[in-house]
Amino acid sequence: MSAQNLSAAKDLARLNIDIDRIHELAESLLPVYAQIELGESLSDPELNHALSELVAVVHDLHPADMATVLESLPLQERVLVWKLGAPEEDGEVLLEVSEPVRETLIESMGQTELLAAVDDLDADELAELAPDLPHEVVFEALSTRDEEERAQVAAAMSFEDDQVGGIMDFELVSIRADVTCEVVLRYLRRFDSLPDHTDKIFVVDDDDVLQGVLPIRKLLVADPDTLVADVMATDVVLFHPEDDVEEAAQAFERYDLVTAPVVDTAQKLIGRITVDEMVDVIREEGEADMLNMAGLKEEEDLFAPIMDSVKNRWVWLAINLCTAFVASRVIGAFEGSIEKIVALAALMPIVAGIGGNSGNQTITMIVRAMATGQLTGSQALHLLRKELGVATVNGLLWGSVMGAVSWILYGNLGIGLVMVAAMTLNLLLAATLGVLIPVWMDKFGRDPALGSSVLITAVTDSGGFLIFLGLATVFLL
């Protein structure tokens, strides 16, 4: 029996999706897309073969894998593959893809297709898709649901994506505290299936007010005659719908939670959040910090039309251009000095460059520490002292190296000494602002990651030019 049974098991090698093959097949089928869409049979046997292979591969994909495939295909191929997928999984796939890709998929679908896709979704899932769906579709979809579900959709939609209320679900299994574990087990057996991730059952009173939770792990080892009240845990980690999802995710991570109850101000149980949503939050948070530091506004469809990408990136490019212009004017103020010692023009980018690099190291470390809650304002001074120490060591060390090289290159000891001084001072400037920029941003309620890399580079560029050219003007002319 063993071998047969486990033939259905999947290890990583079998989970690997051959995106390249799908891309190849889809590309070859693009010329006959019109025929495929009309359901006409293809005359070319080779293309016909490619189509059957593609359909077989795509139908075999888990919705999450289908989402990955769609994200990684150029627009036309994406729509082709999307049309070939199993329609009953369309809703799940729409939930899994990123928002820009979701928009491209929804655009390609008719109203009937969309309605079919969202028909099987839970209330919280429908609420998640609703902002991207045409109004008529949402209206139609809601009209087939009962009163309770409509209220759940409305409740979920009244919260932002970054609030616990926006990602909670309503698949609650709840019991009273005054029954025995035996009764609970019999009650559970009446379900067709328990909700995903059920690791605890919520214990509520007659008004749905949360009393505690009964972990399944405890239920299974408990004496059947014990009362729930005597087994349940009351030191519950719980959330309110207004809570920040990133903080909730940190709590899940710290306390190794799988599910947690969401209650209103009267402690009434209204929903639950699950670890799979939290994993997505953690992944997205890391990505958002990375994108924000580089000055990308938001998640971008890899294959977005050119003008969409331009729009997503123009703000930080414009800011960068302004700061570069300031740096350029700083140099402009020293044109007289550069005319006299043209070597200054060649050496100044070194001073600016090392400051930018070092400042980015500091600011990245601080942004990371803030994201994990390790850094609060009161330690900023201590950290600043340390970073200034690192900057002094690096400045004297690397400054001396470059100073010596400049001395040899230009046969001018003065230039070498100015290099040492300028590099050390610019590293000190980079360390100071590398600590202070994120601390200030946080203080004023801004995301410390947002464009911090662009900002610190701006400071170290203008500052580096000013320090180097200023010192050179004072001491060398």
Add this chain to the structure above:
Amino acid sequence: MSAQNLSAAKDLARLNIDIDRIHELAESLLPVYAQIELGESLSDPELNHALSELVAVVHDLHPADMATVLESLPLQERVLVWKLGAPEEDGEVLLEVSEPVRETLIESMGQTELLAAVDDLDADELAELAPDLPHEVVFEALSTRDEEERAQVAAAMSFEDDQVGGIMDFELVSIRADVTCEVVLRYLRRFDSLPDHTDKIFVVDDDDVLQGVLPIRKLLVADPDTLVADVMATDVVLFHPEDDVEEAAQAFERYDLVTAPVVDTAQKLIGRITVDEMVDVIREEGEADMLNMAGLKEEEDLFAPIMDSVKNRWVWLAINLCTAFVASRVIGAFEGSIEKIVALAALMPIVAGIGGNSGNQTITMIVRAMATGQLTGSQALHLLRKELGVATVNGLLWGSVMGAVSWILYGNLGIGLVMVAAMTLNLLLAATLGVLIPVWMDKFGRDPALGSSVLITAVTDSGGFLIFLGLATVFLL
């Protein structure tokens, strides 16, 4: 009953740790650290009060919160707070902190303390700490364990941290396929407690070969007389100990897993991995990418001694210095041109800067897409075409703006036109290498995030200077 019960519940507001207060208390107690360590009573009533408050706060902390507190304290305060914590949780805390901080904590402990700390740990946890512990402690700790546990420790230690075998645990609950669900429930009741995160029971044959898994969700709703074989799932997602943990984490994320079995080549069950470990992997992966892009070697203790930080950062600073030197020599080659038109010196950093900024946007997006498995080599060409389109639009747009500004500023139309051309060309260079650098790195088996920001900036700096000064020399002189 309701109100009393839930008084033990914790929402986010109550979970918030007052790190600032702990820092304040610890700082005030530092002068009497010697007395505290000796257990002497403090003569100053105010300090005595501070000590009691600190002990109370620290004893109340969950091990994961204690870890966060320790990470965010300067060295001396960290050791003080560490000594005041509940000794029975020392092992858990050591597992939670980052490696550099763990080292500082272990250094402050004696052999007896360390032995006591690791005494309660599971085999996999002991294996995780072992590389950081003194040899004698590991030897002592192993000598008190039975044969099976020693074998487990050895097995876990034979894998790297980035392999599934390095993070699996051995808390397995397994059953045979030919018993009824009723028997399983009775069997489970004999446990004192089930392992954390138990969402499924592993079904094995007499040789421990995995046959399938019995999800608890199914067990609870199944008819008690049904055979396990008829309820169990056989399309199990399973892992091998040599598997890459990041790939395993992606599988957990895609398939919303809570636990998964680890089997050897003969499909024999040897361990399991749990979602809480995977959450850590996902968090660390995002952080590592961010740190690597900025050119930080590894996770750094915020309060590391200055020389440790210098060591952690010097490699990329040195590389940056080399590339800056190359850029400087490029400028040096055009010193004649700059002497004639000194405005070139002021304008050239604008060309280099916008290239660096735009290149970083492109490379960050590509690195992120590669990390989530959305990008494979075959789409590189398609992406390159798109990025070149974005670069052309941005180059002509922002190039014209800066070209016009330069024209007005220096009253020289030629300089303006050279600016437009140079900015467009440098953006095209940034787009090309922003796509190709990570694709190449990946092709040669390197981490695409590693120092990619430093590399792209190097190219756009030298390239920008060369293009701008070259065009100026050809057309303006």
